[in-house]
Amino acid sequence: MAFHRLSTCAVALGEKGVALNEDTHSEILLHVNGVKHCLSVDNRTTLLDALRERVGHTGTKKGCDHGQCGACTVLCDGRRVVSCLMLAVAAEGAEVTTVEGLGGDGELLPIQQEFVRLDGFQCGYCTSGQICSAVGMLAEYAEGWPSAVTAPGSEPVLDAVEVRERMSGNLCRCGAYPSIVRAVLETAARGEVTG
Amino acid sequence: MREFAYQRVTQVREALTLVAENDGSRYLAGGTNLVDLMKCGVEAPTRLVDVRSLPLGGVREGADGGLVIGATTTNSDVAAHPEVRRRFPALSQAVLAGASGQLRNMATVGGNLLQRTRCAYFADPSQACNKRVPGTGCSAVDGAHHNHAVFGWSRHCVATHPSDMAVALAAFDAVVHYETLDGGGEIPLSEFYPPVGDTPQQETVLPSGALITAVSLPKAALSPWSRYRKVRDRASYAFANVSIAADLGVHDGVVRDVRIALGGVASQPWRARSAEAFLRGGPASFGTVPGGG
Numbered sequence: 308m309a310f311h312r313l314s315t316c317a318v319a320l321g322e323k324g325v326a327l328n329e330d331t332h333s334e335i336l337l338h339v340n341g342v343k344h345c346l347s348v349d350n351r352t353t354l355l356d357a358l359r360e361r362v363g364h365t366g367t368k369k370g371c372d373h374g375q376c377g378a379c380t381v382l383c384d385g386r387r388v389v390s391c392l393m394l395a396v397a398a399e400g401a402e403v404t405t406v407e408g409l410g411g412d413g414e415l416l417p418i419q420q421e422f423v424r425l426d427g428f429q430c431g432y433c434t435s436g437q438i439c440s441a442v443g444m445l446a447e448y449a450e451g452w453p454s455a456v457t458a459p460g461s462e463p464v465l466d467a468v469e470v471r472e473r474m475s476g477n478l479c480r481c482g483a484y485p486s487i488v489r490a491v492l493e494t495a496a497r498g499e500v501t502g
Numbered sequence: 503m504r505e506f507a508y509q510r511v512t513q514v515r516e517a518l519t520l521v522a523e524n525d526g527s528r529y530l531a532g533g534t535n536l537v538d539l540m541k542c543g544v545e546a547p548t549r550l551v552d553v554r555s556l557p558l559g560g561v562r563e564g565a566d567g568g569l570v571i572g573a574t575t576t577n578s579d580v581a582a583h584p585e586v587r588r589r590f591p592a593l594s595q596a597v598l599a600g601a602s603g604q605l606r607n608m609a610t611v612g613g614n615l616l617q618r619t620r621c622a623y624f625a626d627p628s629q630a631c632n633k634r635v636p637g638t639g640c641s642a643v644d645g646a647h648h649n650h651a652v653f654g655w656s657r658h659c660v661a662t663h664p665s666d667m668a669v670a671l672a673a674f675d676a677v678v679h680y681e682t683l684d685g686g687g688e689i690p691l692s693e694f695y696p697p698v699g700d701t702p703q704q705e706t707v708l709p710s711g712a713l714i715t716a717v718s719l720p721k722a723a724l725s726p727w728s729r730y731r732k733v734r735d736r737a738s739y740a741f742a743n744v745s746i747a748a749d750l751g752v753h754d755g756v757v758r759d760v761r762i763a764l765g766g767v768a769s770q771p772w773r774a775r776s777a778e779a780f781l782r783g784g785p786a787s788f789g790t791v792p793g794g795g
């Protein structure tokens with residue numbers, strides 16, 4: 308993901324000939340769900356705040372704002388991340404997928420269908436994070452990634468114990484965990500997991 | 503949060519120069535610790551130098567037959583790497599025992615080594631903390647410290663180092679490699695985190711402005727059966743109460759060599775050298791361990 312920042316203004320040449328960008332604001336091109344958004348942001352803006360307040364995609368939720376709950380989970384180049392600890396400027400160049408970008412026009416992904424069918428939520432606040440996380444997690448599993456409960460030396464087999472461990476980064480205050488685990492397992496069993 | 507400039511770099515020298523030119527400059531990798539602490543007001547850099555586009559990612563074979571793990575390799579990629587899983591399973595397990603899937607996708611090896619303590623007083627600028635502001639006192643000594651150090655602490659600070667990965671690296675005698683504008687160097691992990699003493703703010707011996715470029719694992723893992731175990735307040739997504747990385751080499755029923763590192767108990771991964779010496783050369787049976795078997 309090599310990327311050269313085009314310094315727009317306030318650039319001075321440092322003593323050793325390296326360009327110093329002193330600006331505390333940046334013009335960034337954010338790729339969200341296949342659409343490019345040109346934004347002028349204060350460098351302090353997190354990807355989460357940029358998505359919600361600048362791009363207008365409020366599906367991604369803010370729970371703790373400290374990486375501790377997973378409500379803000381989105382996919383960056385297909386990998387799940389917490390958008391509250393990623394700066395918007397650091398997300399430039401990555402393809403960001405939010406819950407709004409999953410599925411097609413009026414079409415739900417299998418994971419979304421299973422969440423609805425099996426009641427994988429109560430209040431719904433954690434749900435977009437759970438779903439984005441599940442999409443990323445199933446891709447990780449498909450790549451053969453182990454988890455903390457995978458026996459060393461063996462390949463992982465997705466069961467309830469594996470799903471609980473792999474989804475532990477997403478808290479649910481309503482305690483909908485049993486149906487969330489079931490929804491993920493049912494989706495895996497259907498074998499169509501791509502976002 | 504204080505305002506800051508942001509720059510993404512693609513060359514190591516560029517990164518070193520930017521940080522050397524300005525005291526307030528900091529390297530930014532996954533941001534999972536630094537951005538968090540900036541939100542708390544504990545860290546207030548004036549410039550972030552984003553190192554993720556440097557050519558420092560990936561795992562490769564070292565000249566001595568060991569492994570070299572680039573500093574910007576994500577924690578997820580380290581844990582999933584086939585050679586790490588095959589030759590250093592305790593390292594893969596330790597990384598997977600830390601944080602969450604999302605955080606491991608962002609977090610890097612360099613950032614993981616330099617993450618700050620999770621002592622709650624350290625993260626709260628309204629509290630006295632010698633590590634954050636030297637000389638102000640330690641709120642944890644008489645406060646909440648159930649997850650704090652049991653070894654190697656001083657009355658100036660009783661905090662632990664939170665990294666799981668570093669515990670496994672300590673057991674494997676890993677070496678940290680770095681660059682500065684005056685040249686590079688390497689530091690054995692066992693010497694990377696100095697004793698607390700009366701300078702808890704001095705968390706590593708890394709020269710100021712240095713960029714971690716890689717961590718190397720020597721060829722000589724004792725066995726393909728090294729393991730990591732972690733005890734925590736909940737089953738997952740929590741820091742260690744205590745953890746252990748261990749590797750054991752047995753020949754003809756005799757313990758040829760053994761490595762034991764403990765986590766969550768000190769300001770550094772704690773090598774249990776007396777226990778290692780006790781076991782080394784003895785019979786490899788459960789009876790060797792007092793209370794074992």
Ligand SMILES: Cc1cc2nc3c(=O)[nH]c(=O)nc-3n(C[C@H](O)[C@H](O)[C@H](O)COP(=O)(O)OP(=O)(O)OC[C@H]3O[C@@H](n4cnc5c(N)ncnc54)[C@H](O)[C@@H]3O)c2cc1C
Pocket residue numbers: 373374375528529530531532533534535536537538553573574577599600601602605608609610611612613614615616617664665666667712713714715739740741742
């Ligand atoms: C909710 C939560 C739970 C967590 N649980 C655990 C856990 O159970 N176990 C565990 O081990 N960890 C845990 N972590 C911590 C996590 O592992 C670290 O935050 C992460 O490894 C830091 O890596 P990073 O790349 O994001 O670092 P950053 O946040 O980007 O940087 C951290 C520090 O390292 C410096 N730095 C980064 N790269 C370099 C480099 N190449 N050279 C020199 N300096 C550099 C930065 O300047 C900064 O000071 C948890 C974190 C959170 C938020």
Ligand code: SF4
Pocket residue numbers: 619621622623624630631632633634639640641642643658659660661702
């Ligand atoms: S234990 Fe260390 S980090 Fe915690 S309050 Fe005391 S000095 Fe600060």
Ligand code: FES
Pocket residue numbers: 368369370371372373374375376377378379380389390391392
């Ligand atoms: S809002 Fe990001 S993890 Fe809680």
Ligand code: FES
Pocket residue numbers: 427428429430431432433434478479480481482483
């Ligand atoms: S459904 Fe309410 S927090 Fe999960």
